[in-house]
Amino acid sequence: MSFSTPGMPSAIAVACFALLLGACGGDDNNTTQSSGTTTTPLAVPAAPADPAFVDSAPVKASVTPFVDDIASNQRGVAKYATLETNSGVRLMEGFLNVWEPLTRIVDAAQTAPADGAFPAVVASSWTGLPGDGTPGGTVVNAAIHNANVQYVIDATTARTAAQAEAAYYDDRRGKNYSVTDGMGPLTAAWRAAAQQTTTITSIPADATTIKYDDGGNNVGVAGSANATFGDVITMVNKVGDNASTEPNKRFYKYARPYRWSSSVVVAPTLVPAISPTPNNDGGFVSGHTAEALRNAVVMAYLVPERFQEMLTRGMELGENRILAGMHSPLDVIGGRMLGIASAAANLYIPANAALKASAYTQAHTALMAATGTTPATFRTFAQSGTAANDRFTDYATNKANFNRRMTFGFPQIGSATLEPVVPKGAEVMLETRFPYLSADQRRVVLKTTEIASGYPVMDDAEGWGRLNLFAAGDGYGAFNGNVVVTMDATLGGFHAADLWRNNIGGSGKFTLKGTGNLKLGGANTYSGGTQVAGGALEAASVNAFGTGDVYLGAGSVIINAPASVAIAGKYTQLANTTLDLRVGPNGQGRMTVAGLTTIAGGTLRVAFVNGYAPKAGDTVAIMTGSSIKGQFTAVAVDGYKVTPIYTANGVQVRIDG
Structure with a gap:
């Protein structure tokens, strides 16, 4: 209630109001100051001075940007078979500080005809079985390599029944179907609108004989066959363009953790899924993780009201690959980097601009209709989850888990003081999360929230490995x-x-x-x-x-x-x-x-x-x-x-x- 006198003429009310306030505080506290018989206006300080510069995060020009070169991430093409010519392989160059592959060619169980100045690719002799007496590559950093394998040993020997179950579902089920539960209260509405299905609804009784593959449709129904949500699913599919992990697997030729050590305990339900051709089944990088992260990024873009929760779910699927015994932490870190970069590239490509805008509109229109919400209430509903319908309702837990999964506890093996660097196009991932910021400001958000340098694999030249998208979802870091x-x-x-x-x-x-x-x-x-x-x-x-x-x-x-x-x-x-x-x-x-x-x-x-x-x-x-x-x-x-x-x-x- 305003301090005033009802019914009093406004000019008189203002005068009385001033007198009353003055009586309570004395002349020194009025909007004028008195000195003897002289009254002077209240001295008002100036606003804080504007600094002379605006922060920026310019693109580092030392390498060809991934968003401009994603199409080179191919296997079976001689001109894209090298570290220098394959964008996906180049992104993982930091892994060479841990492991030197038998050959620096995309050639594990892979051939390709000569292409101009690029010679034909001949399949390498890598067997995928460390310790079988054949050359397999060279461990460059034994401490990190050993810690990488030991992490999986420790994780799989201490694995709980619940963790084994989650690892099974995330292995066998369509990855997009799995990560959709990161939508929390919106999950049922998303799956219904997407017409998304899975056949993985239980764990097989006889785990020793059944390889249980998902017969569902993973992402759902795309395009015109889904009038209200088809562009959403088309956009989710689109971030998989040129996003294969196979070039990395066939270039780096790094074995799965259970092939490095028999002490790794693969989840029994997944033993039937182990590939019988190890030379065609490298561990670095994790394909499941890469797919989960690119799905999480595009879904966070389309429904930014669940931005951090979706990213947390994508990272969780990556960790479940370790708990399954199928991948090592470095495999998962590499998968995260490639997944994020691939999603960003496909969101950034101008040819996809109209599709992503339509997909964003469709996602909100359909989900609001399904949940009975409006633009004014949708975000509140999206964040209304409880432990019963949203495993990601606890912000502090999400943040702690995300940060832990960024590095999996590896020490810094390179300089810890490198300047922050933001990849070209990475700002697109924050476009709907911070629509009121400019593209340059979104780049600065990424710059001021990325993690320190020096961690294994993560110091790529462009900065994809150091991006902390969870922290970026909380605005500026400085x-x-x-x-x-x-x-x-x-x-x-x-x-x-x-x-x-x-x-x-x-x-x-x-x-x-x-x-x-x-x-x-x-x-x-x-x-x-x-x-x-x-x-x-x-x-x-x-x-x-x-x-x-x-x-x-x-x-x-x-x-x-x-x-x-x-x-x-x-x-x-x-x-x-x-x-x-x-x-x-x-x-x-x-x-x-x-x-x-x-x-x-x-x-x-x-x-x-x-x-x-x-x-x-x-x-x-x-x-x-x-x-x-x-x-x-x-x-x-x-x-x-x-x-x-x-x-x-x-x-x-x-x-x-």
């Missing part, structure tokens, strides 16, 4: 330079409201413009200051605003953190703005300002939340600081009549009724 974000709430979805949960560092400044609501939920340390020039910037954590000044020049600041929000520098609020506090017990929704607080008008709104219900006569502290100058033009407290109280180091509201 503000470097001048970061300006504009959101348009009229466009709905993420344009209207979003949450960034990363711990944002850097020395840059952040400015929010437009009309949307952006929540900052990390333990932020960026130091260049925060300016709100439109929209609503919400503090969902106590250190949301970093270590600099906060300047509210237009729009609103919302304080909705579990404890008092710390502003390390100055806080300045201008007229025609709103400070919105969600005040609860134990300091929730309050502000503590270390520097000068200048209130040059504007509105203070307070809502009591989480059961907090002060009674008449109580005085509630809402802002403390070392020096507070000025007053709000209006104060409104939901459900209460109040009197604001201003002092030199605090603002309170007294509950009048």
Whole structure:
């Protein structure tokens, strides 16, 4: 309720309001300052200075970009049989620091006729059976190779029945059908719209004789045969173009873990699925993982409301390949890299632009119709899962699992301080997740959230191995330079409201413009200051605003953190703005300002939340600081009549009724 007198003429009301506020705080806290008989306007600090540069993530020009060269990822073609000419093989060049294949040619059980200057490919003598007395390649880094195999031994000997069951389903069932459960509350609607089927609904009773292949349709029905969802399925299929893992398997010629060590315990239900031709069955890279990740990426693109959950599910399928005994961690890391790069390339290709746009529209139209939701309620429904219908409902668990699966605990064997590098086209994967950012800004999000360098295999020249898409789904990892974000709430979805949960560092400044609501939920340390020039910037954590000044020049600041929000520098609020506090017990929704607080008008709104219900006569502290100058033009407290109280180091509201 605004502090005013009903029925009083507006000019008189304003005058009385000013007198009352002045009586509570003294002249030093008014919008003017008095010195003897001289009255001067309140001195208003300037906004934090804009840094002179805008951060960027330019494409590294030392190699041909994968997104431009994905078509070379072929086997059985002599001109694409080398490290230098095959984009997929080149992506995995870091594996040569661990293992040197028998030949550096795509030639395991593979031939190809001569092609111009490229000689014919002759099948190599690699048998796929380490220790059989024939040359098989050379271990370059014994510590990493041994750890790679030992990881599978440890995982498979400690495997639980539930893990064995999950590994079986993810091995035998269509990979897209498997990862669709990452949609959580949307899974049933997706599968119905896709007309997606599987015949893998139980584990065979006689695991020693049955190789149980899926007779379903995996992704569903594509194209015109599926009027409401066909473009969605066509796009899911499209990310598999030129995405084969066979060139890598036949180039690197690295054996499956159970062939390196008999101590690896392959899941009994999967023993019948072991290939009888080892020289045609390399382990590096994991095909199941690559397919799962490209499916997860494209589904996260089409339904960004499940962005991190879908990526978590894709990574889970990769780990299940280890638990099955079928692949090693390095196989899975390689599969992740190729899967992500392949999905990005096919989303990036201009020829697919119309298809991906239509697929995005179809996905939302069909899923909203099936779930009875609207554009305003769809995201809430997508995130409404419980443990009963969504294995990925716990954010902290998803994040921990994703990060663990990025490296599987391998140590850094190369430089840990290489500069971040972002592949050409990788930003397309964030196109629907952050529609209000520019392509350059999305590249900076990838740059500021990628993992450190030095891990085995992952330091490819373009940066695919270091991309942490889960972290990228939480926004910037650092503000470097001048970061300006504009959101348009009229466009709905993420344009209207979003949450960034990363711990944002850097020395840059952040400015929010437009009309949307952006929540900052990390333990932020960026130091260049925060300016709100439109929209609503919400503090969902106590250190949301970093270590600099906060300047509210237009729009609103919302304080909705579990404890008092710390502003390390100055806080300045201008007229025609709103400070919105969600005040609860134990300091929730309050502000503590270390520097000068200048209130040059504007509105203070307070809502009591989480059961907090002060009674008449109580005085509630809402802002403390070392020096507070000025007053709000209006104060409104939901459900209460109040009197604001201003002092030199605090603002309170007294509950009048």
